[in-house]
Amino acid sequence: MRRAQTGASEAFGGLIARHQGRVFGLLGFLLRDAAEREDVAQEAFLAAWRGLGSFDPARGAFSTWLLAIVRHRAYNALRRPHRSSSAGPEPFADAPPAGAGEIARRLDAALLGLPVEQRLAFLLAEIHGLPLAAVAEIEDVPEGTVKSRLARARDHLRAALRPSLEPRP
Amino acid sequence: MSDDPLDSPAARAWRLARQEGIAPGDFAARVLAARARSSTSAPLPRRRARLRWLEVAALTAGGAWFVARVAGLFLVFSAS
Numbered sequence: 001m002r003r004a005q006t007g008a009s010e011a012f013g014g015l016i017a018r019h020q021g022r023v024f025g026l027l028g029f030l031l032r033d034a035a036e037r038e039d040v041a042q043e044a045f046l047a048a049w050r051g052l053g054s055f056d057p058a059r060g061a062f063s064t065w066l067l068a069i070v071r072h073r074a075y076n077a078l079r080r081p082h083r084s085s086s087a088g089p090e091p092f093a094d095a096p097p098a099g100a101g102e103i104a105r106r107l108d109a110a111l112l113g114l115p116v117e118q119r120l121a122f123l124l125a126e127i128h129g130l131p132l133a134a135v136a137e138i139e140d141v142p143e144g145t146v147k148s149r150l151a152r153a154r155d156h157l158r159a160a161l162r163p164s165l166e167p168r169p
Numbered sequence: 170m171s172d173d174p175l176d177s178p179a180a181r182a183w184r185l186a187r188q189e190g191i192a193p194g195d196f197a198a199r200v201l202a203a204r205a206r207s208s209t210s211a212p213l214p215r216r217r218a219r220l221r222w223l224e225v226a227a228l229t230a231g232g233a234w235f236v237a238r239v240a241g242l243f244l245v246f247s248a249s
Contacts, residue, residue, distance in 0.1 A: 009201050016197040024190030038193060045200045046207070103179040104186070126175075127187050154175060161174040 012052075016045055019063060023070050026123055029111060030074045040077050044070040060137065064130065068138045071120060078116065103161065110160030114153055121149040122157070 023044065027037040047069050048055075055065055111119055117139070124135040125146070136143045174180060193199070 009204065012204075013197045013201055016200055020192040020196055021189035024192045025188055026190070028190040029187075038196070041192070041196070042200050042203060046204060049200075049204055101179065103177070104183045107180065107183050123187075127184050158174055161177075161180070 012049055015062070019066055020045075022063065022128065023066070025127070026067065026070060026120075027074060029119060029123055030116065031077060036077055040070070040073045044073045047073070060134065064134045064137060067124065067128075067130075068140070071138055075116075106160050107157060110157045111153075113160075114156055118149045118153040118156070121146050122153040125150055126154075 020041065023041050024037065027041060031037045031040060044066070048066050051069075055062065111122065114122065120139060121135060124130045124138060125132065130138070132143050132146055135146045139146060
């Protein structure tokens with residue numbers, strides 16, 4: 001991290017390699033178009049590189065700081081006219097993992113059906129396992145707002161799973 | 170054991186599988202190349218500013234020459 005902060009490109013390359021999976025995992029549920037996801041991921045990493053001097057490890061984890069940049073860039077992309085919408089009937093994340101089955105497909109579809117703020121809260125807290133304080137920092141809202149977004153998102157996903165758990169006649 | 174469907178083994182497996190997306194194989198190299206390109210183009214505004222100063226200096230010199238020329242002609246005419 002310190003070497004990357006001094007501008008060492010191979011050190012920053014290491015940071016990219018370590019965090020790109022998480023960044024693409026998040027963007028997979030926020031932006032429909034694959035090329036746009038790559039653009040936003042690249043913009044976010046470049047912005048992080050430019051701002052690396054201002055990153056203070058004492059204030060929080062690098063991943064939280066990076067994901068806040070990713071969120072900001074993704075929201076900008078969603079606001080752009082004539083670009084991909086965040087909502088739609090067909091899933092736009094990567095295909096469900098092989099053998100994941102019906103439950104994974106239902107969860108994917110339910111997550112994609114959520115308003116983007118609830119979706120992001122669920123992704124950060126439940127998928128990436130970030131604490132509420134970090135999610136609040138990334139979303140730039142109070143923790144109480146994150147809690148209510150998460151509760152609504154969980155209810156929605158539970159409801160989507162219910163038919164698959166009921167015994168079939 | 171929790172009866173929350175979001176805590177079921179299948180839902181947990183889904184959460185785990187969704188943690189990481191798939192980046193293009195050359196993604197890191199592409200970001201580094203984009204950064205290198207933006208670094209080389211950074212001095213451009215400074216070069217443009219230097220050129221602007223040269224233009225101002227040239228115009229000032231030209232203006233001074235013109236004023237001296239007019240003043241010289243005026244002196245010639247007034248002497249004759």
